Amino acid sequence: MRDKLYGFVGKHPIWVILVCIAFAFVAASGAQKLVFKNDYRVFFSEENPQLTAFESMQKVYNKSDNVSFVVVPKDGNVFTAEHLAALKSLTKQSWQVPYSTRVDSITNFQYTYAEEDDMIVEDLVMKTKNLTQSDLDKIKQIAINEPLLVNKIISNSGHVSVVNVTVQLPGIDPIVEVPEVATSVRAIKQKFIDENPDTEIYLSGMVMMNTSFGEASMSDGSTLIPLMFLVVIVTIGLLLRTITGTVATVLVIIMSIATTMGLAGWLGFFLTGPSSSAPTMIMTLAVADCIHILTSMFYEMRHGADKKTAIAKSIKLNLQPIFLTSITTAVGFLSMNFSDSPPFRDLGNLVAIGVMLAFVFAVTIFPALLTVLPIKVRVQKEGSKDSMTKLANFVINKRKLLLPVTSILIIAAAAFIPNNELNDDFVKYFDERVPYRVATDFMQDNLSGMMVVEISVKTGIPSGINNPKYLNTVSDFSDWLRSRPETDHVNTITDTLKRLNKNMHGDDPSWYKLPDSQEMSAQYLLLYEMSLPYGLDLNNQLDVDKSSSRIVATFKNMTSSQLIDVETDMNAWFKQNAPQYSVDLASPSLMFAHIGQRNIVSMLIGTTFALILISILLGFALKSWRYGAISLLPNLVPAAVAFGVWGLYEGQVGLGLSVVIGMTLGIVVDDTVHFLSKYLHAKRENNADTKQAVHYAFGNVGRALWVTTFVLVAGFTVLAQSSFKMNADMGFLTAMTIFIALVVDFLFLPPLLMAIDKSLTKKSKSKNTTGEDDNANMVSAGQN
Amino acid sequence: MLKKKMLISTLSAVALALMSNMSFALTPEQQGLEISKEAKQRDLGWVxxxxxxxxxxxxxxxxxxxxxxxxxxxxxxxxxxxxxxxxxxxxxxxxxxxxxxxxxxxxxxxxxxxxxxxxxxxxxxxNKSGPFMGSEFAFEDLSSFEIKKYSYKYLGDEKVNNLESFKVEQYPVDENSGYTKRIVWLDKNEYRVQKIEFYDRKSALLKTLTYVDYKQYLGKYWRANSQNMLNHQNGKSTELKWNNYAxxxxxxxxxxxxxxxxxxx
Known part of the structure; x- marks a missing residue:
């Protein structure tokens, strides 16, 4: 079968090339169907309980997607006539943002006050001409003492303010809607800065975050993918010194990526932050196949074979190993299907498809191209073979030292795994190159954090929120929240009612308290609602029959587990103080806080499945269950060490990293497969002793292993440059795991094998049996 | 007095019908105003x-x-x-x-x-633009129609609720209105409002109000028994049901x- 394959390819190379290109072309045309989904909700599956809770809350109250203009006057004081005029005009402009339903700023804040028996409701800043210093002082005092505004819309020192635009995206075509809002908002920002050069504006909010997902990935696409191509060309060009080989490899890579992404389009995938890293990963993984084929081919040609025979021999030798490594890599990536987060399932599936396609192209169009194109072979010094021999000698001589030392190092590194803390802070999904991150960091330092939790307190009775008991509960809860150090802001209807009660009693401060009867509250709210303008109503705080109200709490930046603690405390508060009300807590912050945990659990199951499956595959491939079991160690140790080092260095594990074990498993297995199969081949077929077998394995695959590892590490290091931190961390940790895997295979595995064989020999000598099936040669690449 | 009013309205209706046949004589703005005046005229005198x-x-x-x-x-x-x-x-x-x-x-x-x-x-x-009692109606949607509240533009004829209707755009004069414009359909027979579309500050369609089941009182004044307001942006709706008109x-x-x-x- 192996001979037949190249027999056909070698006879009809042009046909093979044409058919492959035609296939790739048809498949790739699906890529135009691929669109990027700008929505943080894509990270959550439909059955995610936090998402479900949040969506049902959004249906009861109004939606809360938003854009924040963070306005920073350079003179550090918002309360001047010019700055207030500018804010007023920005507020008006903000109504032009597509899908806007509400605009909140200090200028349009509905200020209520009493004048004898009159109740006056008006914009806090009505006219900006002829404002005296005492007017400005009064406005400032009102603003920074208003619980609805301070630390949310205005900083407590009055140096920064926010114009917050609530948008209600129809959700019919998020691919168009989000950029539409972003474009409009940026135009408004630009116009504002042109007109007010003494002011700085930052853009934050959910819509800007959603936009950043797309934009960060796009800019990655335009920088990382070319960089990756450069790495591939340089690596193959320098290490293998072949122009034809480089060209053919690049073609295989392009076809693998284009076909995969095209199929993704046809199959109805959409792109997201994580899945947009699929091309970089496929490229990295596809290179390995080509390197193995090229290495063997050149080896044959240097030893006098003509090109066609060399290619045929290379395909024959490599077909099974690269098929096996492709399958194990695909299985590793497919384990991502266990992830709770759909973009990672997509990423896993796309890369798995890509890896298998790369295999197909590597054994069809790649040899066909090599057949057709001219190839020169220069006699090359086998320098690296010498160095491999040196390395083998070193490992064999120092085995008694290496085994304990590496074991201790591995255990020491793994001991730091508990240093890792689960954390999904969506702001930190972007690095400081992304404007959204800069804006949000600025907001955190100067105004309020981005952690928001919405709390719906439900009575189940129409008009139930007007009950004084209910209002007291909500007010007490809000006070309790405000007393917590992590709280920046609490938006609650009870503040409005207290203010109205004061207004209705001639602005007497002693009446700043909740009304004491249901009727009083109901009638105040009726009065207030009738006096509010379009877009500033209470429908975002009260449900339609006034049976429940929504409190919105904003917290300082904190880790997922801290936020989950706050959530637990809030639930406990209600259980203890007001068990009669049912309470829903929901928000994107909570969704992200829980996703890491959910994902880790599901990924552990997935990884276990992949591990079992890969071990079975290895057992078959090595024709030995014992070596299949031994291989578990070098397969798992790299991830353990990498996570240990990560625990020392960074310590924050989120959604992106929870998939790394499954992902790297399939890749690091390749090294083990190659090394063990050569080792066993030597022992079984050449009757070599353990030392000779180790020498043989180093000599045969040592070079190929470090070349492929170099490419893989380089590839994932390129991914680590992504401004989308989720991808960057994933790339970095993967690169580290793969590098450690090579070190483990070179320094830890051989001493381990020798130690095991030694104890086995002792046993078999005493029992006089052999546990080995000597007849195996399935994976037998590299016989010379 | 009443007869005089009726006579005037009949005459003006005839005049308008004639005018709409020679529309070249009037700008769309004038036509819109005339139609609205006629509608208001027909509803005068209910005391x-x-x-x-x-x-x-x-x-x-x-x-x-x-x-x-x-x-x-x-x-x-x-x-x-x-x-x-x-x-x-x-x-x-x-x-x-x-x-x-x-x-x-x-x-x-x-x-x-x-x-x-x-x-x-x-x-x-x-402020008259906020939601009335938490509904999808703003107070300005419920207050009486006055000619001076809007400027007008006649857009053409269209069939609505199976009735041949005038389609008139109205632009609120009050800068505190929640709308940039309303598009109103009035049936040609009785000048009753059949449908109104409300456009928000960014000129996007916000709400649609449809009038259902008109009844005539005192042989002259038409009132709809039911009004349905649908907010296209938040998906909420409000139905008004009128009873005991006197x-x-x-x-x-x-x-x-x-x-x-x-x-x-």
């Missing part, structure tokens, strides 16, 4: 009215809520009407009464009687002042 209104609020989640209101109105020549709104349901606002002297352009005069406080409060606010009930100006507020029920 006073009372009616019960039932509001049915629905949100996206399917939750429903009911409000019950009684409305008394007094027709005022050359100014907005005076109206008295008495709240019945929800129970906790029962007896609350709202008095409004609407003005076409200036801010309305408004007073509210709160039974829980036993006080009448004058409300000074230019006209010329003998209400006086004295029934519409701040002292009368406490007495109403």
């Amino acid at each position: 006073d009215s009372t009616a019960d209104m039932l509001m049915l609020l629905r949100n996206k989640q399917g939750q429903e809520s009911i409000r019950e209101i009684k409305i008394k109105s007094l027709e005022i020549d050359d100014d907005g009407d005076k109206s008295l709104t008495i709240f019945n349901k929800p129970k906790d606002v029962k007896g609350t009464a709202f008095l409004s002297f609407s003005h076409p352009v200036d801010a309305d005069d408004q007073w509210l009687y709160l039974p829980a406080l036993k006080r009448v409060k004058r409300i000074s606010s230019r 006209f010329k009930t003998g209400l006086k100006a004295g029934d519409f002042n701040r002292n009368s507020l406490k007495r109403v029920r």
Whole structure:
């Protein structure tokens, strides 16, 4: 079968090339169907309980997607006539943002006050001409003492303010809607800065975050993918010194990526932050196949074979190993299907498809191209073979030292795994190159954090929120929240009612308290609602029959587990103080806080499945269950060490990293497969002793292993440059795991094998049996 | 007096019908104004009215809520009407009464009687664009139609609710209005509003109001038994059901002042 394959390819190379290109072309045309989904909700599956809770809350109250203009006057004081005029005009402009339903700023804040028996409701800043210093002082005092505004819309020192635009995206075509809002908002920002050069504006909010997902990935696409191509060309060009080989490899890579992404389009995938890293990963993984084929081919040609025979021999030798490594890599990536987060399932599936396609192209169009194109072979010094021999000698001589030392190092590194803390802070999904991150960091330092939790307190009775008991509960809860150090802001209807009660009693401060009867509250709210303008109503705080109200709490930046603690405390508060009300807590912050945990659990199951499956595959491939079991160690140790080092260095594990074990498993297995199969081949077929077998394995695959590892590490290091931190961390940790895997295979595995064989020999000598099936040669690449 | 009014309206209807056949004579702006004037003209002379209104609020989640209101109105020549709104349901606002002297352009005069406080409060606010009792109707959607509130543009003819209708764009004069424009369909036979589309500040379609089941009172005045408002942006809707319409009930100006507020029920 192996001979037949190249027999056909070698006879009809042009046909093979044409058919492959035609296939790739048809498949790739699906890529135009691929669109990027700008929505943080894509990270959550439909059955995610936090998402479900949040969506049902959004249906009861109004939606809360938003854009924040963070306005920073350079003179550090918002309360001047010019700055207030500018804010007023920005507020008006903000109504032009597509899908806007509400605009909140200090200028349009509905200020209520009493004048004898009159109740006056008006914009806090009505006219900006002829404002005296005492007017400005009064406005400032009102603003920074208003619980609805301070630390949310205005900083407590009055140096920064926010114009917050609530948008209600129809959700019919998020691919168009989000950029539409972003474009409009940026135009408004630009116009504002042109007109007010003494002011700085930052853009934050959910819509800007959603936009950043797309934009960060796009800019990655335009920088990382070319960089990756450069790495591939340089690596193959320098290490293998072949122009034809480089060209053919690049073609295989392009076809693998284009076909995969095209199929993704046809199959109805959409792109997201994580899945947009699929091309970089496929490229990295596809290179390995080509390197193995090229290495063997050149080896044959240097030893006098003509090109066609060399290619045929290379395909024959490599077909099974690269098929096996492709399958194990695909299985590793497919384990991502266990992830709770759909973009990672997509990423896993796309890369798995890509890896298998790369295999197909590597054994069809790649040899066909090599057949057709001219190839020169220069006699090359086998320098690296010498160095491999040196390395083998070193490992064999120092085995008694290496085994304990590496074991201790591995255990020491793994001991730091508990240093890792689960954390999904969506702001930190972007690095400081992304404007959204800069804006949000600025907001955190100067105004309020981005952690928001919405709390719906439900009575189940129409008009139930007007009950004084209910209002007291909500007010007490809000006070309790405000007393917590992590709280920046609490938006609650009870503040409005207290203010109205004061207004209705001639602005007497002693009446700043909740009304004491249901009727009083109901009638105040009726009065207030009738006096509010379009877009500033209470429908975002009260449900339609006034049976429940929504409190919105904003917290300082904190880790997922801290936020989950706050959530637990809030639930406990209600259980203890007001068990009669049912309470829903929901928000994107909570969704992200829980996703890491959910994902880790599901990924552990997935990884276990992949591990079992890969071990079975290895057992078959090595024709030995014992070596299949031994291989578990070098397969798992790299991830353990990498996570240990990560625990020392960074310590924050989120959604992106929870998939790394499954992902790297399939890749690091390749090294083990190659090394063990050569080792066993030597022992079984050449009757070599353990030392000779180790020498043989180093000599045969040592070079190929470090070349492929170099490419893989380089590839994932390129991914680590992504401004989308989720991808960057994933790339970095993967690169580290793969590098450690090579070190483990070179320094830890051989001493381990020798130690095991030694104890086995002792046993078999005493029992006089052999546990080995000597007849195996399935994976037998590299016989010379 | 009444006959004279009818004669004028008939004549002007004939004139308008003639004019719409020679539309080259009028700009669309003038045509829009003429149609609106005619509609207003046909509804003059009802003197006073009372009616019960039932509001049915629905949100996206399917939750429903009911409000019950009684409305008394007094027709005022050359100014907005005076109206008295008495709240019945929800129970906790029962007896609350709202008095409004609407003005076409200036801010309305408004007073509210709160039974829980036993006080009448004058409300000074230019805002008429917020949701009325949490519904999808703004107060400005419920107040009387006055020619001076809008400028106009006739857009053409269209069939709505199976009736040949004029399609007229209206631009609010009041800068505090929540709308940039309304598109109103009036049927050609009776000049009754059949449908209104409301466009928000960024000129995006916000709401659609449809009038259902018109009934004629005193052989002249048409009132819809039911009005449906659908908010396209948030998916919420509100239905108004009108009952017990009565006209010329003998209400006086004295029934519409701040002292009368406490007495109403």
